[in-house]
Structure formats: C-alpha cells, structure tokens
Amino acid sequence: MAAMMHAIVTGGSSGIGYAIVRQLLGDGYRVTVIALGDAALSALADSESSRSGDLRTEPADVSDPFAVERAVQRAVADGGRCDLLVTSAGIGGAGRFLELGNTEFERHMTVNYLGTLYPVRAVAPSMMERRAGTIVLISSFAALLGVYGYSAYAPPKYAVRGLAETLRTELRPHGIHVACAFPSDVDTPMLAAAHATMPPETRAIAGSAGRHSPERAAAAILRGVRRGKSRIFCDRRSAVLARFIELAPAIVRFLVDRKVRKVAASTAEAKR
Numbered sequence: 190m191a192a193m194m195h196a197i198v199t200g201g202s203s204g205i206g207y208a209i210v211r212q213l214l215g216d217g218y219r220v221t222v223i224a225l226g227d228a229a230l231s232a233l234a235d236s237e238s239s240r241s242g243d244l245r246t247e248p249a250d251v252s253d254p255f256a257v258e259r260a261v262q263r264a265v266a267d268g269g270r271c272d273l274l275v276t277s278a279g280i281g282g283a284g285r286f287l288e289l290g291n292t293e294f295e296r297h298m299t300v301n302y303l304g305t306l307y308p309v310r311a312v313a314p315s316m317m318e319r320r321a322g323t324i325v326l327i328s329s330f331a332a333l334l335g336v337y338g339y340s341a342y343a344p345p346k347y348a349v350r351g352l353a354e355t356l357r358t359e360l361r362p363h364g365i366h367v368a369c370a371f372p373s374d375v376d377t378p379m380l381a382a383a384h385a386t387m388p389p390e391t392r393a394i395a396g397s398a399g400r401h402s403p404e405r406a407a408a409a410i411l412r413g414v415r416r417g418k419s420r421i422f423c424d425r426r427s428a429v430l431a432r433f434i435e436l437a438p439a440i441v442r443f444l445v446d447r448k449v450r451k452v453a454a455s456t457a458e459a460k461r
C-alpha cells in the first residue's frame with residue numbers, strides 16, 4: 190500500500206491555512222498544523238480528524254527558529270516525512286507610514302518573512318536528501334504593486350516572493366518544487382481585523398483584484414500545486430491583473446495614484 194502523504198501547514202488553524210488543511214484531509218493527506226497555541230489550535234486538536242490520527246497540531250511561534258525546528262522534528266517523527274509544506278502563518282494590518290511605530294515594521298518582517306523562511310529551512314534538508322517535496326509560500330497580491338497603507342505589511346510579502354523565486358531555481362535541481370501564491374482579498378479573520386486599521390485610500394484599492402472565500406482560495410492554491418505552477422493566483426481576474434501590472438506598470442501606477450487622489454479629495458470634502 191502507498192504511504193500516506195504528509196503535509197505541514199503553518200497558520201493552519203485559521204483562514205486560508207485552515208481551508209487548505211480541510212481540503213488536504215479530504216484528499217487523504219496526513220496533516221500537521223503549526224500555529225500559535227491558542228483556542229483555534231486547541232479546537233483543531235479536539236476535532237474528529239485529530240482523534241482519527243490524520244491531523245496533528247504543534248503549537249509554535251513561526252518567528253522562533255528553534256521552536257519551528259522542534260515542531261517540524263516532532264511532526265516528522267509522528268507523521269512521517271514532510272511531502273508538502275505550506276507557509277500560511279501571518280499577520281495583517283494597515284496604516285499610514287508615519288503613523289505606524291517601529292515595532293509594527295519589525296513584527297511584520299519577523300512573522301511574515303522570517304516566519305516563512307524558518308519553516309522552509311526546517312523541511313528543506315530532508316526534502317533535498319530524498320530529492321522530492323513541494324513547498325508553497327503564501328505571499329499576497331500586495332507583493333505585485335504598491336498599495337497605499339501597506340508599508341509594514343507588503344515589504345515582507347515582497348521578500349517572500351523574492352525568497353520563492355530564489356528557492357525555485359536553487360531547489361529545483363534537488364527535486365523540490367517551490368511555488369508562491371498571491372491571494373487578493375480573502376474573507377478571513379485577518380482581513381476583518383486589517384479592515385479596521387485601513388485608511389480610506391487602502392480600502393478603495395485593496396480588493397480591486399476581487400474578494401474570495403478561504404475555501405475558494407485554498408482550492409485554487411492546491412490546484413496550482415497539482416499543476417506544478419510556480420506562481421499561483423486565486424482566480425482568473427487576479428491572474429490577468431498580475432499580467433497587466435507586469436506589462437504596463439506605468440498605467441497601473443497612474444490608475445492607482447488617481448484612485449488615491451480621488452479618495453483623499455472626497456475625504457477632505459466630507460470633513461469640511
């Protein structure tokens with residue numbers, strides 16, 4: 190009998206990561222979720238899938254390299270070699286550049302970039318040894334164009350995109366497939382919380398590539414993985430927009446700046 194495939198999903202206790210976990214379990218994977226040890230992770234640990242042994246939970250902060258290394262070691266010891274890593278753990282939030290504190294920038298870089306890098310470093314050696322494995326990094330559509338109000342959130346997402354591009358070519362000769370996903374707005378607790386912090390200009394621009402359910406985003410990401418894509422968009426509209434951004438960046442900047450000006454003007458008008 191063929192061995193069960195084992196996936197490790199960081200941030201699998203909520204939102205996009207959780208939807209990916211549900212779909213992987215449905216596809217017959219054994220899944221380990223690494224996330225902060227809070228109520229959401231405890232609920233997963235109490236679930237039917239967990240009782241049947243298909244799902245394991247490992248509480249760890251992805252921005253702590255030692256905690257991540259230990260969590261991955263335990264996951265592999267209990268669940269078997271890691272065939273698929275999905276890094277979905279992350280934090281959101283928006284705000285105007287000068288209104289954000291230094292700690293915000295540090296937190297975003299630490300969780301969203303290093304918290305992506307550390308799990309990859311923890312699984313890559315054994316994947317290289319076996320010359321097999323898939324790594325999927327969740328970046329964001331905000332890593333494809335400048336979005337007003339995302340000066341803390343977006344740069345680490347650009348860094349994740351850069352990491353994915355670099356690893357794609359470096360790990361490919363070792364039999365490892367690296368993909369990067371660029372979701373636009375997805376209805377998750379993160380987006381709901383981020384909305385509360387968004388300046389009106391950010392609200393007007395964010396979401397122009399469309400908004401989806403986590404299930405739809407997860408299905409698109411896993412379909413992209415099955416098809417061996419290295420860049421994954423969650424719908425056709427985002428894919429077309431991404432192409433347009435590449436082909437006509439000056440036009441995109443013009444349109445974005447015009448939208449920002451319009452929102453700023455109507456906000457000033459409303460204040461009068």
Ligand SMILES: NC(=O)c1ccc[n+]([C@@H]2O[C@H](COP(=O)([O-])OP(=O)(O)OC[C@H]3O[C@@H](n4cnc5c(N)ncnc54)[C@H](OP(=O)(O)O)[C@@H]3O)[C@@H](O)[C@H]2O)c1
Pocket residue numbers: 199200201202203204205206223224225226227229230249250251252276277278279280281300304327328329330371372373374375376377378379380
């Ligand atoms: N939602 C969107 O519109 C959107 C758009 C583009 C890209 N993305 C990206 O998609 C990914 C998932 O986002 P989501 O919307 O699904 O968010 P979410 O519902 O808030 O889920 C985030 C997950 O990450 C975990 N997490 C956060 N900080 C962590 C840490 N330091 N260590 C370990 N786990 C941590 C959370 O655990 P706790 O619940 O325990 O905190 C949760 O499981 C993120 O990388 C996000 O940037 C989201």
